[in-house]
Amino acid sequence: MPNDDVILAVDAVHATYNHAITALHGVSFEIRRGQILALLGANGAGKTTTLKAVSNLLPAERGQVNAGTIRYDGSDVSRRQPGDLVRAGLVQVLEGRHCFKSLTVEENLVAGGIGRGGRRAEINGDLERIYGYFPRLKEKRRTLSGLTSGGEQQIAAIGRALMSRPRLLVLDEPSMGLAPLIVQDIFQTLRKLNRETGLSILVAEQNSAVALRYADHATVLENGVSVLSGAATELRQREDVRAFYLGQQASPAVKPAHLHAVA
Numbered sequence: 001m002p003n004d005d006v007i008l009a010v011d012a013v014h015a016t017y018n019h020a021i022t023a024l025h026g027v028s029f030e031i032r033r034g035q036i037l038a039l040l041g042a043n044g045a046g047k048t049t050t051l052k053a054v055s056n057l058l059p060a061e062r063g064q065v066n067a068g069t070i071r072y073d074g075s076d077v078s079r080r081q082p083g084d085l086v087r088a089g090l091v092q093v094l095e096g097r098h099c100f101k102s103l104t105v106e107e108n109l110v111a112g113g114i115g116r117g118g119r120r121a122e123i124n125g126d127l128e129r130i131y132g133y134f135p136r137l138k139e140k141r142r143t144l145s146g147l148t149s150g151g152e153q154q155i156a157a158i159g160r161a162l163m164s165r166p167r168l169l170v171l172d173e174p175s176m177g178l179a180p181l182i183v184q185d186i187f188q189t190l191r192k193l194n195r196e197t198g199l200s201i202l203v204a205e206q207n208s209a210v211a212l213r214y215a216d217h218a219t220v221l222e223n224g225v226s227v228l229s230g231a232a233t234e235l236r237q238r239e240d241v242r243a244f245y246l247g248q249q250a251s252p253a254v255k256p257a258h259l260h261a262v263a
């Protein structure tokens with residue numbers, strides 16, 4: 001029986017590219033409604049592949065899920081088109097903050113609302129709500145996105161995703177290439193949205209320090225396998241986890257044996 005409290009259930013997923021390159025071989029985790037889950041791991045661990053599998057975007061990259069299941073709101077994502085998943089509230093901000101650079105910030109946001117099939121009055125209401133969370137976007141609303149800073153492009157990409165009225169927002173490394181203060185600001189705002197609206201969030205991050213500060217739960221990927229899951233507060237306190245999996249200090253010579261269990 002699917003658990004109604006769970007918005008996303010990823011179970012023993014294996015995935016390959018070009019029928020040859022194995023990217024994932026055993027990824028499992030669950031997100032409860034209203035939770036923020038951080039997916040952590042080093043370069044090449046499989047974070048992006050996992051997120052693309054969740055939105056059924058792998059076929060567009062000559063990739064596929066070969067085993068395991070992914071259920072969004074109880075339904076198997078492999079049977080649904082990516083656009084259908086977006087309309088059902090599973091909305092992704094891809095790696096690299098894609099904006100239409102020759103459109104203004106506001107036009108980028110409106111594009112997100114039109115994609116959802118929203119009416120003009122609804123779109124205007126959503127715009128104001130998003131400007132409330134990201135005042136910087138309001139200041140830059142008339143500026144071409146291509147002329148805004150990296151941080152502004154990232155929040156414009158998040159704002160555009162919010163215009164689709166997500167219930168599960170998926171973000172791929174929102175911190176990438178941004179200054180620490182901007183990263184903190186973005187995570188604080190995501191946390192606020194989560195608290196005030198109940199939005200569930202799945203965020204892949206190499207920056208585990210910031211992700212663990214704002215997430216409820218975290219899952220660590222290592223070479224395409226989920227090796228550890230737990231409450232963010234617990235993982236944050238464990239020096240051994242930080243040292244071995246998250247590369248924040250010199251790795252111990254031997255992987256701590258007690259860290260293998262996946263909760």
Ligand SMILES: Nc1ncnc2c1ncn2[C@@H]1O[C@H](COP(=O)(O)OP(=O)(O)OP(=O)(O)O)[C@@H](O)[C@H]1O
Binds near residue numbers: 018022023043047
């Ligand atoms: N389009 C692709 N075609 C073939 N192999 C790919 C493709 N995308 C990713 N891979 C491989 O799959 C594995 C997982 O990559 P993935 O991009 O999911 O990792 P990641 O955790 O997101 O890494 P990063 O932190 O660098 O973004 C890597 O070995 C990578 O080389």
Ligand SMILES: [Mg+2]
Binds near residue numbers: 047048049173
């Ligand atoms: Mg990636």
